[in-house]
Amino acid sequence: MTSERIRRWKLALGDDDMDGLGERDQRLSRALSALYESEGSKGRGGLGASSPKVSRWLGDIREFFPAPVVQVIQKDAFERLNLKALMLEPEFLSTLEADVHLVADLISLRGAIPEKTMETARMVVNRVVEDMMKRLQSKTVEKLTGALNRSQRTCKPRHADIDWPRTIRANLRHYQKEFNTIVPETLIGFSRKTRTRADLDHVMLCVDQSGSMASSVVYASIFAAVMASLPVLSTKLVCFDTAIVDLTEDLADPVKVLFGVQLGGGTDINAALAYCETKIERPSKTHLVLVTDLYEGGDATSMLARVAALKQSGVNVIVLLALSDDGRPSYDVRHAGAIAAMDCPVFACTPDQFPDLMAAALTRQDIGQWAGANGIEVVRHA
Structure with missing residues (x-):
């Protein structure tokens, strides 16, 4: 068995067998054991109720794993170890890997969030919202404005309103081989019509x-x-x-x-x-x-x-x-x-x-x- 396979088996087995593992691998093993070996395992793992201890644990898993994996582990910790109470502490909340599930947790807990933590909670939610808006807004605006304008076509569109795929198809017969290009005689695009409330x-x-x-x-x-x-x-x-x-x-x-x-x-x-x-x-x-x-x-x-x-x-x-x-x-x-x-x-x-x-x-x-x-x-x- 190769040394890498032995290493992986030792990490999978957890705290019981860390002989031969380096210091970083031992930290990785302890970080996972704290969560996944804590239930029904006396004297093993566990995060307890100490906010500094949990914060260090979160720092470790962020070091060892990419953000999507951190979010899965974090979610498991909330469910298995009942860590939601710690989210009411601003110092702890600010260390969490923010995602849509954390936002949902904060929304459900907002009635219990003390004033000292509310501003941190809003900052966390705002950070997630900004990330989601960056990811979703551009495509949404492009798709919907295009869909709403599509039925209003014109042969004299402004440059920004030219429907290039349709224009190219309509002018394929005007392909200029020597220039390797199409000379469009007819432009097809979307007309800009002012919409009244009745049109919306x-x-x-x-x-x-x-x-x-x-x-x-x-x-x-x-x-x-x-x-x-x-x-x-x-x-x-x-x-x-x-x-x-x-x-x-x-x-x-x-x-x-x-x-x-x-x-x-x-x-x-x-x-x-x-x-x-x-x-x-x-x-x-x-x-x-x-x-x-x-x-x-x-x-x-x-x-x-x-x-x-x-x-x-x-x-x-x-x-x-x-x-x-x-x-x-x-x-x-x-x-x-x-x-x-x-x-x-x-x-x-x-x-x-x-x-x-x-x-x-x-x-x-x-x-x-x-x-x-x-x-x-x-x-x-x-």
Whole structure:
């Protein structure tokens, strides 16, 4: 057996066998053992309740592993060792590797966060929001503005509005072999038309804020803020459990939106849809994206009837069982199938897919076909 294989086996076995390991490998072994050998292992591992000790442990795992792995280990530590109480300490909170799951934890804990820690919590959430906006905003804006302008074509576009793929295809016959280029005689592009409120497409995100939907709430809030910044769209954000909170007026400040979310509690989808109905002015121009696992705690019969009524009125109803990278979600199969039978697409979506989804919705594409073309499994009705 090679020395590298022996080293890996010793690291896998943990604290019991560290003979022959270097000082760095021993630190790595102790860092993992502190978490993964702490349950039911007397005298082994453990992080205790000491904030300095945990902070040193976090520093070690950040040294040994890349950020995505650190986030997984950190999440395991919160769940296995009940470290959430330590997040109420600003010194500890500032050392954490921030990601969407940490933001969800902070939102759920905000009622217990003392004043001395709240400013640190806001800084952590703001850092994650800024990172997410950088990653998601550019593609979202590009996709949605392009989709909204696509139907308004002109042969005299401004340079910035030229649709180059269509222009090239239309001018292939004018290819100049000696210059290895195409001389476009006809330009095809998008016309810029001033949109009145009556022309606007309306997007309403109705988001389940029960505990199981935590990361979906964070992503939905960020996307709502991005879409609200587009003058070519009218965007609303409604979050619900058994209560309903309309966060539309706060969309200019995503951090404020997130701290307005109340994670946890029950689920009353029917009541949330009833509220959304009162805010819909033009059904044929409205896209209602319902983000929920469909576990209804209220009146399920009325909820399904309300979805059917919205669909029949002309609203483009899309149900996302999750808007996250967390993998296949758990959802109410019976309700999902019933809504799919109404010709409403029902599926889970990742954040990277969401801009393309909304572009397809705004251009009135068949969302089921779009999902299938992108390898997304759509719920089928029975």
